[in-house]
Amino acid sequence: MDDTARALQRYKELVDDWDALVDVSRRPLPLVVWQNPLRRTHVERLAVGVGLDRGATVGDLLATRGYEVEPLAWRKGAWRVRGVDKPGRTLEHYLGLMHVQEEVSLAPSEVLAAKAGEAVLDFCAAPGGKTACIAVGMRNTGTVVANDLRPQRLRPLRSNCERLGILNVVITPINGMRFPLDAGPFDRMLLDVPCSCEGNLRDSRPSTRRVRHSQVEGRGGLQATLLGRAWKLLRPGGVMVYSTCTFAPEENELVLDYALGEDAVIEPFEIAGLRHDPGVTRWAGKDLRADCANLARYWPHHNNTGGFTIARIRKVAANG
Amino acid sequence: MGDRYCPVDGAPYLEWWQQQFDAPAETLRACSFWQRGRFSIWVAAAGVDPGELAPVDGVGIPFLRTGREVWKPTSVAVIEFGLHAKRNVVDLDRDETSCFLDREVIEFAEDDPRRTLPNRGFVIARYHGLPVGCGLWRRGTLGSSVPKGRRLADVDAPIRN
Numbered sequence A: 001m002d003d004t005a006r007a008l009q010r011y012k013e014l015v016d017d018w019d020a021l022v023d024v025s026r027r028p029l030p031l032v033v034w035q036n037p038l039r040r041t042h043v044e045r046l047a048v049g050v051g052l053d054r055g056a057t058v059g060d061l062l063a064t065r066g067y068e069v070e071p072l073a074w075r076k077g078a079w080r081v082r083g084v085d086k087p088g089r090t091l092e093h094y095l096g097l098m099h100v101q102e103e104v105s106l107a108p109s110e111v112l113a114a115k116a117g118e119a120v121l122d123f124c125a126a127p128g129g130k131t132a133c134i135a136v137g138m139r140n141t142g143t144v145v146a147n148d149l150r151p152q153r154l155r156p157l158r159s160n161c162e163r164l165g166i167l168n169v170v171i172t173p174i175n176g177m178r179f180p181l182d183a184g185p186f187d188r189m190l191l192d193v194p195c196s197c198e199g200n201l202r203d204s205r206p207s208t209r210r211v212r213h214s215q216v217e218g219r220g221g222l223q224a225t226l227l228g229r230a231w232k233l234l235r236p237g238g239v240m241v242y243s244t245c246t247f248a249p250e251e252n253e254l255v256l257d258y259a260l261g262e263d264a265v266i267e268p269f270e271i272a273g274l275r276h277d278p279g280v281t282r283w284a285g286k287d288l289r290a291d292c293a294n295l296a297r298y299w300p301h302h303n304n305t306g307g308f309t310i311a312r313i314r315k316v317a318a319n320g
Numbered sequence B: 001m002g003d004r005y006c007p008v009d010g011a012p013y014l015e016w017w018q019q020q021f022d023a024p025a026e027t028l029r030a031c032s033f034w035q036r037g038r039f040s041i042w043v044a045a046a047g048v049d050p051g052e053l054a055p056v057d058g059v060g061i062p063f064l065r066t067g068r069e070v071w072k073p074t075s076v077a078v079i080e081f082g083l084h085a086k087r088n089v090v091d092l093d094r095d096e097t098s099c100f101l102d103r104e105v106i107e108f109a110e111d112d113p114r115r116t117l118p119n120r121g122f123v124i125a126r127y128h129g130l131p132v133g134c135g136l137w138r139r140g141t142l143g144s145s146v147p148k149g150r151r152l153a154d155v156d157a158p159i160r161n
């Protein structure tokens, strides 16, 4: 048994086709780019300049560069790209016409569905792919506070906002456990918490390949503390998306079971074209909140992506 | 890092932009302006509000560096807001754009019509009518202000059929 199989061993009973999971986890991840909707006029000018139609997309532009591009089934304006060189080394990228990101990490911002003009908090934001998705989704209106404990990890976030022309982001380097409570309330928030990163097995960067199993249990405390703090900053009726790039129930369902009270409802959701499994309501002999079933578990072999777990939680009146 | 960002009246910067680039300023007029340190002006969406948050490590994008006798727009601001500029614009061909994005200085021949630009000042470099960055024009040469971390060796990389 190799490292990959060993890392996934404990999920045998959770997944439909464990061999397929192990198999896909050994293969590299497809690269995905999404078109920046804030730069429509820029795309149009470049397209005309290089002899394409006015209505050409970034996908079309990349195709003329020799990339193989395949539109995502579940999201408009995004493509899997293959071939030649890194898409991050193109004029389209330099000009902020597009962003390169792992496919399944586009999902949390879809689930968050932030609207124009809202106040949004991205609690653990660096290096910022999800912040960018949220901010452009709000069409450069409202405010997105992008926070992260580590200032140096915020540098690429800032650089991406500048490149993409994102004007509605405020960056803060604050420890989430001490995030000022008078900074709220926020309409929506994303809690993409630090985790053991099992879902990143397919990432080829050596730093992300290490599976930090010993951390699976140790992380739960930090995750629950961050959630507890952020919860106080969410307005009643507001939505929090809690996500991890890991499969461990200890970092997902168990954290929510421990940290959420009666003023929280984990809501069901579905992204058409992106398959997910339900969350678990029993793990290691313990019964969990029934609404933990509404978590979405994105297994790598179901959509040929990285692994991800997402919960959409609404704040309701405590005794309502 | 951790510098304060203070809201400022954008009027002088708008006026400068309009003057410098003979460009409509509607999009900019709908923005908020922030000062960081003594010389750095940032631009953000109108509704952006950091409230009482501190420390803050960025509000919107950097717009302009003031302080010297000539103000210097950032390349990211030029790309974002420079689409409709009519003055102080230099149109580059493909090889020139590649040099520019690789931070090389471009020299224009004596008889190049683009030499009619004023002697010295910050200009918008364009490729296919699209702003690609801010440059310093000096008597027929164009220096590139593309930040080191963003340089790009070839506009047609990897290939363009």
Ligand SMILES: C[S@@+](CC[C@H](N)C(=O)[O-])C[C@H]1O[C@@H](n2cnc3c(N)ncnc32)[C@H](O)[C@@H]1O
Binding pocket: A105, A123, A124, A125, A126, A127, A128, A129, A130, A131, A147, A148, A149, A150, A153, A174, A175, A176, A177, A192, A193, A194, A195
């Ligand atoms: C999974 S990563 C976030 C990825 C990011 N959302 C994105 O899409 O690019 C988790 C982040 O949490 C940050 N972090 C760890 N402890 C934190 C704390 N106490 N407060 C705030 N952020 C923290 C880490 O620095 C790390 O950048």
